[in-house]
Amino acid sequence: MWPVWQGMTCLPTEKGASSTCSLGGYPVYAVNATSVAQIQAAVNFARNKALRLVVKNTGHDYMGKSVGAGALSIWTHHLTQIEYIPEYTSSDFRGKAAVAGAGVRTFDIAKIAHENGASLVGGQCATVGFAAVQIVTPDGVHRTVNAESHPDLFWAIRGGGASTWGVVTSVTVRLHPRHPLTSCWISFHTSAEVSKETFWKGVRAYAENFEHFADAGFYGFTNIRRNHAGYNGSDFSLGIEPMLAPNMSMESFDEVTRPFFDQLAALGIPFQAERRYFDSFHEGWAEIWPSEILVVAEPLDTPGSRLFPREVWTDPEGLTAILDTFRNISELGYDVTGFLIAPQNPFNVDNAVSPALRHALGYFSTSVEFPGNATSEHKAAAQEELMRNILDPWREVAPSSKFGGSYLNEANPMEPFWQDDLYGGNYPRLLEIKRKYDPNSLFYAVTGVGSEEWEVRSTEQGFRTQNGRLCRV
Numbered sequence: 259m260w261p262v263w264q265g266m267t268c269l270p271t272e273k274g275a276s277s278t279c280s281l282g283g284y285p286v287y288a289v290n291a292t293s294v295a296q297i298q299a300a301v302n303f304a305r306n307k308a309l310r311l312v313v314k315n316t317g318h319d320y321m322g323k324s325v326g327a328g329a330l331s332i333w334t335h336h337l338t339q340i341e342y343i344p345e346y347t348s349s350d351f352r353g354k355a356a357v358a359g360a361g362v363r364t365f366d367i368a369k370i371a372h373e374n375g376a377s378l379v380g381g382q383c384a385t386v387g388f389a390a391v392q393i394v395t396p397d398g399v400h401r402t403v404n405a406e407s408h409p410d411l412f413w414a415i416r417g418g419g420a421s422t423w424g425v426v427t428s429v430t431v432r433l434h435p436r437h438p439l440t441s442c443w444i445s446f447h448t449s450a451e452v453s454k455e456t457f458w459k460g461v462r463a464y465a466e467n468f469e470h471f472a473d474a475g476f477y478g479f480t481n482i483r484r485n486h487a488g489y490n491g492s493d494f495s496l497g498i499e500p501m502l503a504p505n506m507s508m509e510s511f512d513e514v515t516r517p518f519f520d521q522l523a524a525l526g527i528p529f530q531a532e533r534r535y536f537d538s539f540h541e542g543w544a545e546i547w548p549s550e551i552l553v554v555a556e557p558l559d560t561p562g563s564r565l566f567p568r569e570v571w572t573d574p575e576g577l578t579a580i581l582d583t584f585r586n587i588s589e590l591g592y593d594v595t596g597f598l599i600a601p602q603n604p605f606n607v608d609n610a611v612s613p614a615l616r617h618a619l620g621y622f623s624t625s626v627e628f629p630g631n632a633t634s635e636h637k638a639a640a641q642e643e644l645m646r647n648i649l650d651p652w653r654e655v656a657p658s659s660k661f662g663g664s665y666l667n668e669a670n671p672m673e674p675f676w677q678d679d680l681y682g683g684n685y686p687r688l689l690e691i692k693r694k695y696d697p698n699s700l701f702y703a704v705t706g707v708g709s710e711e712w713e714v715r716s717t718e719q720g721f722r723t724q725n726g727r728l729c730r731v
Contacts, residue, residue, distance in 0.1 A: 614663025
């Protein structure tokens, strides 16, 4: 999905179907796993022969964790069995559940849940696969991991990063009651009547309502764009695409959003707001995010992200500092994309999810672009600009000491403080568990737990890819 970390040696945008290219960071062999026994054989073979081993499901990966030069790849995409369980019982839950193979995608199991009067909590993107609690560990043993069996590994798997603990084969997921959904697409932009200063006052009005929206149960996908063609060459635009309110009527939605809309009107900002009501979350999700086709196209980029904690976001000075970074990024010509997001933990579940995610009120990302034929120097310069002008300022306004961090699936692979930013205070315990179950580091992943003991030695300087030999530091 993200050829930058493969080394960009075989871009489909440059080569025709009959052309040749070098593998670069792509694995040299792959096992199309359709059974647990095949996965066990591959794990044992890689361990005994000291081969680099990578795991790939759908390939929906921004970090380069599913590629590696000279590696053996275990492809789990065809482990697609699904079993609906109307009455599942465990030590801490009783109710509807489903068992899904590691290759099952979000929309597959969400459809099963919907057909049985339930809802699934999953990723936004329909092509994202699932984790699992049935796992082949580095010793080749297929284990059932839960709160009673290997509880330390169960804790680590849930939030401790991908391609680190073994090869997951299936997962048992809890299903939730079916609820309706109200959505709303909201947008405004600069124009002859709306100056840049007024536009950014509108952005602040939106940001000041984050806590109000989150406490009402909303979450929303946001884009702040510079010179977006859809707005006739306007300087800036903001799109909330969309705001989602699970288990809420349109009337209740209007009541919650009215103060924000009144603020925009008072600022003299015309806006568009298109509401929709769906009888179930699944119906709305399927229409809002249909099956996605991801296209590799130029320009390519180097991405980065930040989780902004509620404690900083709701402080007026902290919010000013955050919005100043957003404006600076936009002035540089880059989009700022993110979420109003406030993950709850009503059941007080103990897992390895980053404390930064639990404290977050906003999650935002951006990237610095370069062409497909960029030199190593060009890519290194883009990475330096990302760090200097974007990620360092974000880290300054939302440090890990205040529960700031980065989302480990969409962070920058060259984050200098990735242990704190991706895992927070959980990292020491995660490293201890990693050394217990994988003492020889058979499972290596970029920014994965224990990966500081390894490095990929490639010819590129200042820009880390997986196009090189994996060696101990």
